[in-house]
Amino acid sequence: MFFLQFISKFIKVLRAGATPGQIAGGFMLGFMIGLMPFMTLQGAVLMIVLFFLNVNLSAATFAIFASSFVAFLFDPLLHDLGFLVLTKPSLQNTWTNLYNMPVAPLSRFNNTVVLGSFVAGIILALPVFLLARKGVISYRSGLEKRIKKWKVVRWITGSKIATWYFKIRDMGE
Numbered sequence: 001m002f003f004l005q006f007i008s009k010f011i012k013v014l015r016a017g018a019t020p021g022q023i024a025g026g027f028m029l030g031f032m033i034g035l036m037p038f039m040t041l042q043g044a045v046l047m048i049v050l051f052f053l054n055v056n057l058s059a060a061t062f063a064i065f066a067s068s069f070v071a072f073l074f075d076p077l078l079h080d081l082g083f084l085v086l087t088k089p090s091l092q093n094t095w096t097n098l099y100n101m102p103v104a105p106l107s108r109f110n111n112t113v114v115l116g117s118f119v120a121g122i123i124l125a126l127p128v129f130l131l132a133r134k135g136v137i138s139y140r141s142g143l144e145k146r147i148k149k150w151k152v153v154r155w156i157t158g159s160k161i162a163t164w165y166f167k168i169r170d171m172g173e
Contacts (some may be wrong), residue, residue: 018056020137021133022054022055022059023055023132024059025053025056025129026055026056027062027063027128027132028128029050029063030061030063030064030067031064031067031121031128032121032122032125033050033063033067034067035117036117037113040107040108040114040118041103041107041108042118059132078113078116078117078120079116081115081120082113082116082117086109086115095110
């Protein structure tokens with residue numbers, strides 16, 4: 001039920017309400033947060049930024065869950081990227097100075113996966129934003145009607161579980 005409710009709310013976000021830029025901004029920040037391991041300083045800072053910016057929180061929540069579920073698959077690549085950045089001789093003094101600061105160890109940048117995921121999140125932020133924005137615009141301009149015609153969508157929305165869920169959901173309105 002939670003999954004159906006989650007998808008239903010995300011589709012409502014795509015249909016109307018926030019601008020494509022707000023939805024894409026929320027999705028981008030959520031992607032960056034979900035890509036990183038939990039409980040880091042930069043994750044907390046991104047969460048604070050998420051709440052202070054005028055971005056869509058539903059899109060951010062969706063992106064956090066979606067990217068968290070697939071991020072572990074990319075851990076070997078993120079480890080290699082973090083190792084490359086962490087062991088670069090020209091950055092050794094930077095990492096030493098950063099780690100000797102009082103709050104900086106909370107960033108866990110000495111962990112290759114954490115550093116690699118942070119660097120990957122920064123590199124992928126703009127492409128994710130642009131793709132999400134383009135996706136919202138195309139969904140609103142006619143893609144929704146075509147998706148509703150897919151057999152799998154009609155099968156899911158016509159199932160007894162979905163029908164039961166929609167009846168319960170509409171009772172509260």
